[in-house]
Structure formats: C-alpha cells, structure tokens
Amino acid sequence: MIRSLFGSAALATLLALSPAVGTAQSLAGPYLAGRQAAILSDYEAAARYFSQALARDPSNPSLMEDAIVGQLSLGRVDRALPIARLIEEQGLRSQAAHMTVIADLIANEDYEGFLARDTETQGIGPLVDGLLVAWAMIGADDNDAALAEFDRISEERGLRGFALYHKAMALAGLGQFEAAEALFTDEAGPLQQTRRGAMARAEVLSQLDRNEEAVESLRASFGTAADPELLAMIEALEAGETLPFTHITSARDGAAEVFYSVAGALRQDAGADYTLLYARLARYLRPDHIDALLLTADLLESLDQYALANAAYKQVPADHPAYHAAELGRAAALRQSGKPEAAIEVLEQLAKRFGELSIVHSTLGDVLRQQDRFEEAVAAYDLAIELDTESVRRSWFLHYARAIALERLDEWDRAEADFRKALELNPGQPQVLNYLGYSLVEKQIKLDEALAMIEEAVAASPDSGYIVDSLGWVLYRLGRYDEAVGHMERAVELMPVDPVVNDHLGDVYWAVGREREAQFQWMRALSFVDPDETGGEADPARMRRKLEVGLDVVLEEEGAEPLKVADED
The missing domain is CATH 1.25.40 (Serine Threonine Protein Phosphatase 5, Tetratricopeptide repeat)
Known part of the structure; x- marks a missing residue:
C-alpha cells in the first residue's frame, strides 16, 4: 500500500x-x-x-x-x-x-x-499485477497464455470475481462471444452485475444475434430506471441493430479496465485519495473511459475538491449519453462550493435539453428549495412527479420534498396531502413522520396523532437528534413537561451545538420550574447562532427577550397560550 x-x-x-x-x-x-x-x-x-x-x-x-x-x-x-x-x-x-x-x-x-x-x-499488488500481466500477454499476441493467467488468478482466494470478469471481457474483445456469454451467465459475480458489466453483456448478446435477450437482461438489471445511455442502447437493440463490442477494443483498454474495476472495489474500503490514483490511471490509459472520468469527479467531490471535480465533469462531451449525469454532478459540486446560483443555472439549462428526465427537475427543485425559492421549487417538483416512472423508492421522496416547499409557502392543505402520500408510498419513513408530526405540533392541530407519528419516528431512528427533539417538543406542547425533559436532554446530547435544540431544552426547563438551568440553555443556544439573525426557529432576539423577562412574559407578549400550571404534586 x-x-x-x-x-x-x-x-x-x-x-x-x-x-x-x-x-x-x-x-x-x-x-x-x-x-x-x-x-x-x-x-x-x-x-x-x-x-x-x-x-x-x-x-x-x-x-x-x-x-x-x-x-x-x-x-x-x-x-x-x-x-x-x-x-x-x-x-x-x-x-x-x-x-x-x-x-x-x-x-x-x-x-x-x-x-x-x-x-x-x-x-x-497481486491482483492488479496478475490482471495486467494477462492483458499484456494479449497485447503481445499470446492469447492462450493470457486466458490461462486469468484462470490462475481465479484460483486465488477472493480474486475469482475479478479474474473471470476480465476473462469474459478479454474473450469478447477477441471475438469469442459464445465463451464470453458463458462466463457472464455462469459466473454472475459482482462486477458482471454492475452497470458497466450489464452493458458489456448486452453488447455480447447483440453480437450473438440475441437482441431480445439483451433487452431482457437490461430490463432485469435496471427496470424502468434507465438513463439516456441505457435507453439509447435498448432502443437500438429493439430496432434490430447489432451493437459493436465497445467496452474492450485493445489490450490497453483492458489494462484501463483493471484500474477502473479495482478503483470501484477500493471505493468501499480505501480512502478516496488512494482510490483516486486508480481512477486517474484508468482515464490516462483510455481517455474515452467516461465512467472513469465520472468516478474521478465523484471522488474529488467527496474530498471537497469542488473546483477539480467541476473541471472533471466538464470534460464529458456534450454529445455523450452520460452528459446529463456529468452536469448533475457538476451542479452538485457548484452547490457544495458555495455557488448555488451557478448550480441552478446549470440545472435550468439541463432541464431544457433533458426535459423528459424526472431526476433533472427533482434535483433543480432540491437546490431551489435550499435557496428558499419555494414557488419555483414546487414547479420543478410538479414536473418531476409528473415524469416519474421509477420505483416507489424515489416517488415518496418527491412528494416529501414538495410537501416541505408547500409548507414553507403556508399551503398547508396541499403540504399535508403530500406528506401523507409520501407515507402511503413508504410507510413508517421516519423523516416524513417527524416532519409531518412536528408541523402538526407547531400548528397546534391533531396533537395526539402527531405524538404517535413522532414516537414511531423515534423508534425507527433513536439516535436522530432532530427526531428526538421533536418528541420532546410535542410533549411540551401537550403540557406534559416532566415527560419532555428526558427526551430534550437526550436531543441535546445528540446535537450539543444546535441552537434550536438547546433553545427547546431551555423552554422545557422553564416549564418545570428549573429557571436557572433554562437561562443557561438559552445562553448556550444564543452562542450557537448568528447574532444578526432574526426570525426563524433559532431567533436570537427571542432568546435574549426570554433571558430578560422569562418565558411566561414572552408568551404573553406574543399572544400565545400560557404554560399549563402543574398540580401541587
């Protein structure tokens, strides 16, 4: 190493x-x-x-x-x-x-x-060296020795999947498509089941005049969640075209595939900085290896190198089927580097060109929502939901995200309907349960149902500070102050520097008569927010006022319901 x-x-x-x-x-x-x-x-x-x-x-x-x-x-x-x-x-x-x-x-x-x-x-290293030796033998026109080398590596513990995947690729590159398909069918290892492996097998089947099977294999792997590159391949197969085998056209391509496939495996266990070296070398050996380029950009993004990631994404040609994926990645890199308006511009241009893709509109909606541009976000989510033909797994989130934007626009009836639709599509989803339950609490409606929702959310995500805070807060809103204390203290343990959670704990302490501790929590909360910020849940002006006159006076000044009076016990 x-x-x-x-x-x-x-x-x-x-x-x-x-x-x-x-x-x-x-x-x-x-x-x-x-x-x-x-x-x-x-x-x-x-x-x-x-x-x-x-x-x-x-x-x-x-x-x-x-x-x-x-x-x-x-x-x-x-x-x-x-x-x-x-x-x-x-x-x-x-x-x-x-x-x-x-x-x-x-x-x-x-x-x-x-x-x-x-x-x-x-x-x-043993794996990389062995695979590269086999590909170099093909480059040196010693194909039998190369295939024997792949077989030798397959006998090594833990290396069988890599060896047989590369052997299948080598056989296909040599035009031995029947033998390659036999390996893809009989040795369905993890690499054969990747997107790249599935597309390579579809090309092999097409070379064998088995286009219908190729389409079935792609549908089985990706269902309806096909991107433009996969859709173009499926359309060509259904039109009766014979697809060329493009994944490996030379021994050099095979060596590039070694570095790329190892990078994919390392990504799960090794550091991104180390994995990046393999992705870079895959692209060096094969400049048109767009998957390696996208992996490089993604690794750079995970390392907070957003300018380098942006530059990598921009290298994907505009006419390549993966261009939309690169632009989605570039928008994410721009947003994370503090350039949300540039990200929005990229996504708006992408939506004009790929208006049929739900993910483009939903991603635009996410960025607009994060910039508090809620009306525009709702419009983007409307299109995303209309176009969405994917699984329930994605549909629930679209309704959830649109519900958040609608709630911020005070369109509560529509927001609640979307929250409940999200729960219908994904029952028990803790984020939705928490957001809907918390919103009901803040609106002082359906409090018993809100409590049940948040309790269910806590059971599903007991270490989520936000969700535990919601449970404590709904109990506080119900006047069950003693019960609220433990949950709010747990929420602060989970999120010790969050201003809202600390502010909530202060209110709960005040409600049970622990006024000195309440003041301490309000001071802590105040230290965690921008002193110039006003309004919102973390409102420093409100915290200062509570420190001056206490929570009871603040509630009276706001025209809110006073705290419930506990019995003598």
Whole structure:
C-alpha cells in the first residue's frame, strides 16, 4: 500500500538532513506547506510545494514519492514519470512510482517491456499485477497464455470475481462471444452485475444475434430506471441493430479496465485519495473511459475538491449519453462550493435539453428549495412527479420534498396531502413522520396523532437528534413537561451545538420550574447562532427577550397560550 501523503516518514527524513541552517530552512517551508496541502487534499498546492522541496533535495525518496502522488492525483502522469523512473533506477520500492512506470509502458503498448519486469519488486499488488500481466500477454499476441493467467488468478482466494470478469471481457474483445456469454451467465459475480458489466453483456448478446435477450437482461438489471445511455442502447437493440463490442477494443483498454474495476472495489474500503490514483490511471490509459472520468469527479467531490471535480465533469462531451449525469454532478459540486446560483443555472439549462428526465427537475427543485425559492421549487417538483416512472423508492421522496416547499409557502392543505402520500408510498419513513408530526405540533392541530407519528419516528431512528427533539417538543406542547425533559436532554446530547435544540431544552426547563438551568440553555443556544439573525426557529432576539423577562412574559407578549400550571404534586 502506498504511504499516505501526510505520513511521518518524510518528516523523519527532513529531520535527518544536513545541519546546514540555510538548506534546512529552504526545504522545511515547501515541505511543510506540501504536507498541509496533502492533508487537505489540495493536490494543486501539494504537487507544487513537494516539487519545490524536491528541487532542493532531489535524492530524497520520501519527497519523490510525495511529488509523484501529488501529480498522479491531478492526472499528470507525464510530470510524475521522470521522478518515478528515478526511483526505480535507484532500486527503491514505491507503489506510486511503479504504478506510473507501468501505466506509461502500457500506454506506449510496450507489453514486452512490462512483462520483463519483476512484479515482486516492481509491482503494484497481486491482483492488479496478475490482471495486467494477462492483458499484456494479449497485447503481445499470446492469447492462450493470457486466458490461462486469468484462470490462475481465479484460483486465488477472493480474486475469482475479478479474474473471470476480465476473462469474459478479454474473450469478447477477441471475438469469442459464445465463451464470453458463458462466463457472464455462469459466473454472475459482482462486477458482471454492475452497470458497466450489464452493458458489456448486452453488447455480447447483440453480437450473438440475441437482441431480445439483451433487452431482457437490461430490463432485469435496471427496470424502468434507465438513463439516456441505457435507453439509447435498448432502443437500438429493439430496432434490430447489432451493437459493436465497445467496452474492450485493445489490450490497453483492458489494462484501463483493471484500474477502473479495482478503483470501484477500493471505493468501499480505501480512502478516496488512494482510490483516486486508480481512477486517474484508468482515464490516462483510455481517455474515452467516461465512467472513469465520472468516478474521478465523484471522488474529488467527496474530498471537497469542488473546483477539480467541476473541471472533471466538464470534460464529458456534450454529445455523450452520460452528459446529463456529468452536469448533475457538476451542479452538485457548484452547490457544495458555495455557488448555488451557478448550480441552478446549470440545472435550468439541463432541464431544457433533458426535459423528459424526472431526476433533472427533482434535483433543480432540491437546490431551489435550499435557496428558499419555494414557488419555483414546487414547479420543478410538479414536473418531476409528473415524469416519474421509477420505483416507489424515489416517488415518496418527491412528494416529501414538495410537501416541505408547500409548507414553507403556508399551503398547508396541499403540504399535508403530500406528506401523507409520501407515507402511503413508504410507510413508517421516519423523516416524513417527524416532519409531518412536528408541523402538526407547531400548528397546534391533531396533537395526539402527531405524538404517535413522532414516537414511531423515534423508534425507527433513536439516535436522530432532530427526531428526538421533536418528541420532546410535542410533549411540551401537550403540557406534559416532566415527560419532555428526558427526551430534550437526550436531543441535546445528540446535537450539543444546535441552537434550536438547546433553545427547546431551555423552554422545557422553564416549564418545570428549573429557571436557572433554562437561562443557561438559552445562553448556550444564543452562542450557537448568528447574532444578526432574526426570525426563524433559532431567533436570537427571542432568546435574549426570554433571558430578560422569562418565558411566561414572552408568551404573553406574543399572544400565545400560557404554560399549563402543574398540580401541587
């Protein structure tokens, strides 16, 4: 496994450098800056600073590896390659360096050069090395040896699924479609069941003049939730077209598929920064590998590198069937980087081009709702619901999201109908139960039903601070103050710095006569909100007023019902 960018090995190396003060100081600055950038996954800065440090100490192995990883994370294999070659020339082991050199050999179709390497000392890992060797054998026109190598790997514990998936791809790439289909049918491993695997099998079936089976297999895998790329494939199959096998057209494509499929597996267990290296190399070996590009963008987004993610999404050609998926991803990256208006613009343009896709309108509705543009959000959700032909799993959320927007517009009758429709589609859904129950409490209607809903939501999500807070609050609204205390205290434990939850606990404490503790909670709540904010649930002006005169006076000033008087017991 590659050493982490922010490990301590390079720091130890730095401390062991020559005692010359000028040299140490000139190296320490860029090294420490690079290390900090690496911790933040700021690859542009990391690559720049580590390169500066390496220029001042060009024989430092740790700095060489850090520089390679920084460049690979940006997809700049050409900049990483000279450093990687230097590491190997010095006989040093570095997974990052070996990955870079191997990728370059395969990109240049130097399969003999790759096969001459010693994978024990210059390899990446058993699975990747074995699969790459098999593909390199195909590149070297030794197909029988390649197929035997896939079989050998399949005997290794835990590697069978990978080996047989790649063998099926290799057989299809060699035109042996019957043998490939036999593997897809008999060895339905996890990779064969992925979107990419299902599409590859459909192409194989089409090559065998079995278009009807190909359509059935796609329908079985994706149901009605097909995206434009899948729909285009299904339409072509139903029209009687023979689809070419596009997933693998060369040994180089096969090697790219190795890095991509391993990246997909690593995504579940390894860090996104490590997985990113494999996704970048898959795209380097096959520039038209759009799935690898989308994975790269998604990983960058998960690492909070929104500018890099946005740049990656924009590389998907406008005429590619996956363009809508890339634009949806780009909108998400823009929104998360604090540019919601830019995200809305992207989605509005997308809606003009892909107006038949429910997900485009629902995503636009989500962003509009988050920007408090509720009327526009409702209009977007209306279209999404009208177009939605997917499973109940998605339909319930569309009604739930539209209900939230309608509730904010004070269109309660329509909102309640949508909340109840969402529950009809997804009974017991805790988010819906909580939101509807809480709204009923705030409106002081159907309180017994609201209590039952929120109790059910708490039973389903006992560690959700918002839902536990709702239970405490409905009990408070019902005048059952003593019962409310424990739930509100639990909610604060779950969400200790949430201003609304702390404010609610203060009100409950006041209601049971614990006035000093109530004042403490209001002060805590006040410390967690913007002092300039007014209105809303977390209203600092209201908190200050309660601290001045107490909750009873505030309720009287608001014309609200006074607190219920407890009996003497």
